[in-house]
Amino acid sequence: MRCGTVTQLSKVSRTWTKPVLAALFALTVMPVTGLAQDVDYQVYTEPPRLLLNQRRLRLLKRERERESLRWQQFDSLMRGKARMSEPGFALALWGTITAKIEPCRDAGEWSLKSANVNDPRDLRQMALVYDWCQTSMDESRTSMVARKLTAVLKNRPTETLAIRSHLFAALAVADLESQPAQDFIKYVAETWWKSKIMPQLLAGQNPFPKREDLYAMLEILHSIRDNTRTDIREGAGKWFEELAPMQLLSYYPQPWPAAENEYRIPAYIGKGDPSMQEAAYSRAAEMALVAYDGNAQPHQFLQGWILQDRFLMRGDFGITYELLWANPYQPGLSFTYMPDLFHARGQLLTRSSWDEDATWFGFWNGQAQVFTKGQRATVRLDAKPGPVTLGPVKVFFASAGLRLESGWLPPPEEGTKPVGQVAFLVGLEPSARYDVEIDGEEMFEAQADSGGILELKFAPDHKAGVRVHKAL
Structure with missing residues (x-):
């Protein structure tokens, strides 16, 4: 798991x-x-x-x-x-x-x-x-x-x-x-x-x-x-x-x-x-x-x-x-034991575990899909969909706004290793640069990939609001 x-x-x-x-x-x-x-x-x-x-x-x-x-x-x-x-x-x-x-x-x-x-x-x-x-x-x-x-x-x-x-x-x-x-x-x-x-x-x-x-x-x-x-x-x-x-x-x-x-x-x-x-x-x-x-x-x-x-x-x-x-x-x-998250070539493929009842998410060629409980469903980006959570990975959609929060993971069970959080913001302008503001931290600049995906990593215990806007 x-x-x-x-x-x-x-x-x-x-x-x-x-x-x-x-x-x-x-x-x-x-x-x-x-x-x-x-x-x-x-x-x-x-x-x-x-x-x-x-x-x-x-x-x-x-x-x-x-x-x-x-x-x-x-x-x-x-x-x-x-x-x-x-x-x-x-x-x-x-x-x-x-x-x-x-x-x-x-x-x-x-x-x-x-x-x-x-x-x-x-x-x-x-x-x-x-x-x-x-x-x-x-x-x-x-x-x-x-x-x-x-x-x-x-x-x-x-x-x-x-x-x-x-x-x-x-x-x-x-x-x-x-x-x-x-x-x-x-x-x-x-x-x-x-x-x-x-x-x-x-x-x-x-x-x-x-x-x-x-x-x-x-x-x-x-x-x-x-x-x-x-x-x-x-x-x-x-x-x-x-x-x-x-x-x-x-x-x-x-x-x-x-x-x-x-x-x-x-x-x-x-x-x-x-x-x-x-x-x-x-x-x-x-x-x-x-x-x-x-x-x-x-x-x-x-x-x-x-x-x-x-x-x-x-x-x-x-x-x-x-x-x-x-x-x-x-x-x-x-x-x-293989990584269950792939982000490269302007696409994102991830799943909540390697179990066959896992939730899967894919974003490629501007298309987004979720597979859960034996059913696949297309995610309409123009419908401002809510985020999709797959354990320590959470996918946010730019059409729903450029604000997100870290800290969605519950505290780790005793004796287990804390897991870092990875947030993805999809549907951005491909290869464009964005300013990222995190509560209590210094603003930094990041670039969306060729598919319009921005990846942000947070420590296991990180909890803060995050705002993204296109760099001038």
């Missing part, structure tokens, strides 16, 4: 602050080869080179040998000829792990008869089929799939899904079309990433608002690093150090009970039920992030979050990603 025993950290010290995150990632976001160096983007690796590096392939074969829960579920669906959402992907993975020819031949048949090369999701599967199964398919099918993949290398897409899928095609046929493949990899790393994506990351923006795009980006990172020893994250360490905590705190506290398993639901705007596919891509992205860098402490919290079998994706869509990325041998840390 938030105000727990002496062994737990205070709310203020458990906040994901910039210095803490920078220290955690200083030794972990180290590029294998930086983009500043001269990189030829030549592919020297042997197939399979897409996602299934030798270490991961050994892990998957081990999962089969020990008949793990994930393998049993996946194998059961494949043996039962279930209608898989991504048949090429599933058949190719099954054939590669089992070293059976028939699944790969079926995957090749799907690639030629059912796949649409202009659909980025189908193109991704075709590239995986060719890369993983080319030694199991007959020469005729292999050549025909290769021609389809080669034909797209002249394209220069700009959307994340298409970039990922065309990159997969380039890597898959790199042995046949060395120069076109090399040119496309260079386009991805130096034109698309460096010129389009990096400026957004450096500005604290999110170029991947959809969880499917986020997952595709991680597939791009994996495939480029695995095959060119280039880590294109260089220079964007701050954005990536914030990704794991932002991901964890972007979920509503209460899981969604679907037919196949429970899902954690990412916060979303709009009416209606949540998208289970977005929830599945979100979990897949988390597993891929841990697989990319399992040493960073935020990723160890993420691993502790992942390793709960009740959220194991068992359906015809999620199980293939679950088997591909999950590593039950990777140690993790209990996420309940």
Whole structure:
């Protein structure tokens, strides 16, 4: 709980602050080869080179040998000829792990008869089929799939899904079309990433608002690093150090009970039920992030979050990603010791505890939501809403006035550590400077962040009136 025993950290010290995150990632976001160096983007690796590096392939074969829960579920669906959402992907993975020819031949048949090369999701599967199964398919099918993949290398897409899928095609046929493949990899790393994506990351923006795009980006990172020893994250360490905590705190506290398993639901705007596919891509992205860098402490919290079998994706869509990325041998840390407050990138995400009946508050892109007692509700900023209290965190809304008070916490119980208070004033002018007057204290100036959020911290026993007004 938030105000727990002496062994737990205070709310203020458990906040994901910039210095803490920078220290955690200083030794972990180290590029294998930086983009500043001269990189030829030549592919020297042997197939399979897409996602299934030798270490991961050994892990998957081990999962089969020990008949793990994930393998049993996946194998059961494949043996039962279930209608898989991504048949090429599933058949190719099954054939590669089992070293059976028939699944790969079926995957090749799907690639030629059912796949649409202009659909980025189908193109991704075709590239995986060719890369993983080319030694199991007959020469005729292999050549025909290769021609389809080669034909797209002249394209220069700009959307994340298409970039990922065309990159997969380039890597898959790199042995046949060395120069076109090399040119496309260079386009991805130096034109698309460096010129389009990096400026957004450096500005604290999110170029991947959809969880499917986020997952595709991680597939791009994996495939480029695995095959060119280039880590294109260089220079964007701050954005990536914030990704794991932002991901964890972007979920509503209460899981969604679907037919196949429970899902954690990412916060979303709009009416209606949540998208289970977005929830599945979100979990897949988390597993891929841990697989990319399992040493960073935020990723160890993420691993502790992942390793709960009740959220194991068992359906015809999620199980293939679950088997591909999950590593039950990777140690993790209990996420309940992770900070439950995230304030960065012009957004605020916080919850009253890590319990599933907790209250959650989110403010992003000018939108405010509260989730409590199993219900989510939009907070209308123009309606001058009252403050939202989440233990030592209290959110005030600028439209209701620029006056607030500290001292909302009750005295700590005997034997517990006092917890600092954190007040947030949301709905201010983005990046504007404000004068803050606290009763009995000297006035000081503070700046709202890019989302119009002002953060004020107070000692546990602080009780005073606070007035905020825009600096002249």
